[in-house]
Amino acid sequence: MGTVAALSFRGETGDRYEVREAVAGVYDRVNAKLSAWDEDSELSRFARAKTNDLSFVSDDVRPCYECAFRLARESGNAFNPRLGATLRDLGFTRVSDVDLGAIAKGFAVDAAYDELVATGYARRPDGGALLIDLGGNLRSAAGEWRTGVRNPFAATGESAPPHAAIIVLTNGEAVATSGNYERFVEKDGIRVSHILDGRTGQPVQGIAGVTVLAESAMMADGLSTTLFVLGPKAGMEFLAKHYPGTAALWIPDNPDDPCIIATPSMRPRLLSPIFPVRH
Numbered sequence: 001m002g003t004v005a006a007l008s009f010r011g012e013t014g015d016r017y018e019v020r021e022a023v024a025g026v027y028d029r030v031n032a033k034l035s036a037w038d039e040d041s042e043l044s045r046f047a048r049a050k051t052n053d054l055s056f057v058s059d060d061v062r063p064c065y066e067c068a069f070r071l072a073r074e075s076g077n078a079f080n081p082r083l084g085a086t087l088r089d090l091g092f093t094r095v096s097d098v099d100l101g102a103i104a105k106g107f108a109v110d111a112a113y114d115e116l117v118a119t120g121y122a123r124r125p126d127g128g129a130l131l132i133d134l135g136g137n138l139r140s141a142a143g144e145w146r147t148g149v150r151n152p153f154a155a156t157g158e159s160a161p162p163h164a165a166i167i168v169l170t171n172g173e174a175v176a177t178s179g180n181y182e183r184f185v186e187k188d189g190i191r192v193s194h195i196l197d198g199r200t201g202q203p204v205q206g207i208a209g210v211t212v213l214a215e216s217a218m219m220a221d222g223l224s225t226t227l228f229v230l231g232p233k234a235g236m237e238f239l240a241k242h243y244p245g246t247a248a249l250w251i252p253d254n255p256d257d258p259c260i261i262a263t264p265s266m267r268p269r270l271l272s273p274i275f276p277v278r279h
């Protein structure tokens with residue numbers, strides 16, 4: 001999936017090697033189906049079929065497609081799973097016109113979580129804790145975890161703190177971040193973000209990062225991308241209408257006067273924010 005996978009353990013966690021193997025097996029399975037870089041993946045074949053008919057889709061990844069197309073409907077295509085060709089024209093490597101890159105990692109994290117629950121690795125009555133992380137898509141499989149919201153401006157100032165705030169994740173909770181610093185290409189000397197407005201195909205400007213807390217990693221992932229495109233104003237209205245109570249924050253791309261814009265449900269979850277929190 002072109003990103004880094006990590007597992008964190010604390011305390012009595014059982015056989016860490018077995019957990020690692022179980023999770024790696026899930027990622028391989030999901031990646032073989034949803035890769036936008038592999039023209040033989042199920043995703044690429046679905047794209048070539050030029051249809052929205054999900055009967056082409058296998059059962060184990062169906063929820064991912066359904067969620068992507070639902071987000072597209074609900075957001076008026078701000079979230080758009082059909083940006084593969086546009087991304088390719090901008091210089092990003094994609095072979096498939098359908099691109100689930102905005103949601104597939106979260107889906108894979110949930111699949112790993114389900115596997116760890118089913119096999120019993122996630123149950124740690126002895127106080128052990130286990131955190132799944134796939135490229136900034138985190139889910140606690142056991143225990144409480146302090147996670148950092150990356151400070152998007154950390155690279156620009158030498159002494160800048162690496163985290164804009166801390167969020168404590170409880171058992172089963174998921175958090176995802178979409179950032180403009182993660183992946184980009186240079187075009188005519190200008191940095192082009194990998195997140196596009198799905199209504200226009202234009203790279204989104206003005207937002208440095210969006211973080212979403214949700215009950216599943218797939219929803220957190222899909223929503224973080226959607227809210228990155230919508231921005232705080234339309235994004236808050238979108239959440240109130242379709243996902244009331246979901247906690248989200250935006251960090252505008254304004255290093256000279258940085259702030260965090262947070263939903264009411266996100267505000268009590270933020271520990272030690274380094275920027276003023278607004279709404």
Ligand code: AMP
Pocket residue numbers: 078079080081083087099100101102103177178179183194195196197198221224225228229
């Ligand atoms: P994320 O890091 O989860 O926000 O996902 C970003 C990735 O989703 C990009 O690298 C693209 O592959 C894809 N993408 C970009 N813009 C959109 C959009 N508006 N809707 C859906 N997927 C997108």
Ligand code: MG
Pocket residue numbers: 101102103176178220221222223224225
């Ligand atoms: Mg996403």
